[in-house]
């Protein structure tokens with residue numbers, strides 16, 4: 001990162017982000033009550049709940065409903081997308097989670113074909129279930145799991161990765177329901193042969209917990225809340241603020257800036273020019289109309305956010 005490390009703690013960057021009095025109330029309009037009811041109904045068949053969350057925000061945005069309602073079962077928290085996260089301080093994250101009662105944590109990358117972390121899931125789940133005595137289902141040698149989490153954290157990818165890794169099979173296919181029980185309740189897919197392990201085939205989508213505007217912004221940055229509900233412009237500004245705060249100046253080289261900047265308009269302008277995202281507009285002046293080229297700030301903001309989500313701006317830890 002050239003000389004920019006020297007600027008890491010320079011006071012030229014914002015130390016707090018101005019959210020401009022934004023309200024988070026409408027950022028997650030989902031009607032989740034039905035899904036939750038279904039999850040609760042299915043719980044009796046479940047030996048272990050796998051909760052999946054984004055490794056870049058391990059301490060914020062998880063749904064508290066899990067702690068209150070679903071926490072009656074053995075539980076594994078998978079922090080996914082570790083390829084995008086700065087996990088150099090994994091121990092801090094694990095310790096903080098343990099203090100809040102989350103005992104079993106695993107970091108994964110569901111997209112990497114040969115990721116060893118996915119191989120650890122089934123043995124770890126077995127260990128967790130055995131430690132908890134499997135409640136009153138000790139005679140049963142078939143295991144059933146449920147995957148839950150807020151949107152877009154990789155629930156479906158995890159299911160597919162488990163099948164790919166353990167069964168050498170591709171896309172998830174359904175297995176038949178059991179007699180006498182409605183298909184909706186017991187449609188399961190196999191994820192392991194030995195031990196025989198199934199997953200309820202519909203991952204439980206929970207609304208995230210948006211306890212503050214800052215949490216909302218982190219969730220938005222990670223793609224958990226629809227961009228347009230929050231606004232691409234402010235997400236891009238929060239991204240710039242976060243990168244500067246973390247001393248991650250990879251955007252400078254990527255977009256050919258002279259130096260790091262905390263001014264989003266300036267950065268977006270550079271991005272627009274670099275990527276050719278400019279528009280010709282007609283300006284009306286006192287001496288006639290003239291055509292001018294202006295940066296397309298929205299397109300630039302979108303590219304900046306997309307680059308971050310693809311990991312092109314380096315690994316980050318937002319919590």
Ligand SMILES: Nc1nc2c(ncn2[C@@H]2O[C@H](COP(=O)(O)OP(=O)(O)OP(=O)(O)O)[C@@H](O)[C@H]2O)c(=O)[nH]1
Pocket residue numbers: 080081082083084108109110111112149150151152153154155156157158203205
């Ligand atoms: N970089 C990276 N991307 C991932 C990983 N796992 C999933 N993704 C991507 O994240 C996006 C969401 O993945 P899904 O598996 O659809 O997530 P989901 O939780 O099932 O999403 P919803 O059904 O919307 O709740 C997709 O673009 C995946 O390719 C990972 O470990 N690393």
